[in-house]
Amino acid sequence: MERVRQRLFAVLLIVGFFAAWEVLCVALGVSDLILPRPSQILATLIARAPVLWPHMLQTLGATMLGFALGVLTGLVIGAVIGVSRLAYDTAYPLLIGFSSIPKVAVVPIFVLWFGSGTVPAVLTSLVICFFPIVVNIATGLATTEPELEDVLKALGASKLDILWNVGLPRTMPFFFASLKVAVTYAFVGTVLAETVASNRGIGNVMMAASSNFDVPLAFAGLFILAGLGIALYAAFSLVESRVTGWATRKREIAV
Numbered sequence: 632m633e634r635v636r637q638r639l640f641a642v643l644l645i646v647g648f649f650a651a652w653e654v655l656c657v658a659l660g661v662s663d664l665i666l667p668r669p670s671q672i673l674a675t676l677i678a679r680a681p682v683l684w685p686h687m688l689q690t691l692g693a694t695m696l697g698f699a700l701g702v703l704t705g706l707v708i709g710a711v712i713g714v715s716r717l718a719y720d721t722a723y724p725l726l727i728g729f730s731s732i733p734k735v736a737v738v739p740i741f742v743l744w745f746g747s748g749t750v751p752a753v754l755t756s757l758v759i760c761f762f763p764i765v766v767n768i769a770t771g772l773a774t775t776e777p778e779l780e781d782v783l784k785a786l787g788a789s790k791l792d793i794l795w796n797v798g799l800p801r802t803m804p805f806f807f808a809s810l811k812v813a814v815t816y817a818f819v820g821t822v823l824a825e826t827v828a829s830n831r832g833i834g835n836v837m838m839a840a841s842s843n844f845d846v847p848l849a850f851a852g853l854f855i856l857a858g859l860g861i862a863l864y865a866a867f868s869l870v871e872s873r874v875t876g877w878a879t880r881k882r883e884i885a886v
Contacts, residue, residue, distance in 0.1 A: 649669045652668070652669055653668050653669050653670060656668045663846055663847055664844060664846050665846070666846075667846050667847040667850050671847045672847055672850045672851050672854055674847075675847040675848055675850075675851045676851045676854065676855070679848065679851065683833075683836065683851065683852075683855065685831070686831060686832050686833050686835070686836050687833060687855055687859070689749070689831045689832045689833075690752075690818075690821055690822065690825065690832040690833040690834065690856075690859075691859060692749075693749050693752040693753050693756060693821045693825075693832065694752075694756050694814075694817045694818050694820075694821040694859075695817075696753050696756075697752070697753040697754065697755070697756025697757040697760065697817055697820060697821060698756060698757075698760055698813065698814055698817040700753070700757045701756065701757045701758075701759075701760040701761035701764065701813060701817065702760075702761070702764055702810070702813070704757065704761045704764075705760075705761040705762070705763075705764025705765045705768060705809070705813070706764065706768060706806075708722065708726070708761070708765045709764060709765040709766070709767070709768025709769045709772070710768060710772065712765065712768075712769040713768060713769040713770075713771070713772025713773055713802075714772060719769070726762060726765060729758075729762075730762040734755055734758060734759045734820060734823060735823060735827070737755065737758060738751055738755055738823060738824050738827045738828060739827070739828075741754050741755060741824070741828070742827070742828040747828040747829055747830070748828070748829060748831075749829070749831075751824045751827075751828045751829070752820070752821045752824035752825055752828075752829060752832065752834075753821075754824075755820040755821065755823055755824040756817040756818075756820035756821045756824070757817075757820070758820065759816045759817065759819060759820035759823075760813040760814070760816040760817040760820060761813070763809045763812045763813045763816065764806070764809045764810070764813055766809070767802070767805040767806060767808060767809035768802050768805065768806060768809070770805055771801055771802025771803075771804070771805035771806065772801075772802055774801060803874060804871075807867060807870070807871035807874065808871075810867045810871075811864050811867050811868065811871075814860070814863045814864065814867065815860050815864065818856055818859065818860055821834065822834035822837075822856060825838075826838045833852045833855055833856055834852075836848070836852050837849045837852040837853070840852065
């Protein structure tokens, strides 16, 4: 009952936020060229739905493909780094250096190699989302106690057996935590590439809307991206609760 009450209160706060946004814009006479009202954004979403739908599917498809490739890449690299000290010492500095590069700088390179379109968006999504997965997988594998490994080796387990039966299951909480972060990064990468090197997608729609001073349409694109991100985050959270429920603790609110 307490949990239901908390969720209801959270929903009321969210509704109150948008209501306050609407009232303040009307009361202060804020132009929609500066900050459109939520009702204007909703009306734009409804009116432009037939036009926005294909762009939303384009962005979602490119994001999910880049995200899937990023997850696969992160799993492989993270597993290698997590089990090999040599790989850790060699690859980790390179990964940190690569992750420090602003991804907007690599989009023109992808365009030069592959031309404009979907491929640069997929690759930008990949390179921006795989690093959190690498770090969390490597961290999860590093939490396996050396004493446990020694016992398993004494019982005849190979290094691959220990990795498959002990190491990887222990990384699941870290893995799902990284997925929820990485999927939001993947959207950032896709939209970033679409604003630079694509004539399709929500990023391209937002750039065109900004050029035409159609601020409600630009905010409608932001709302679509936020909705997709929240939906995927919730989906991964649901899967996480089913797969790694054994590793979660009771949630407590710090006062």
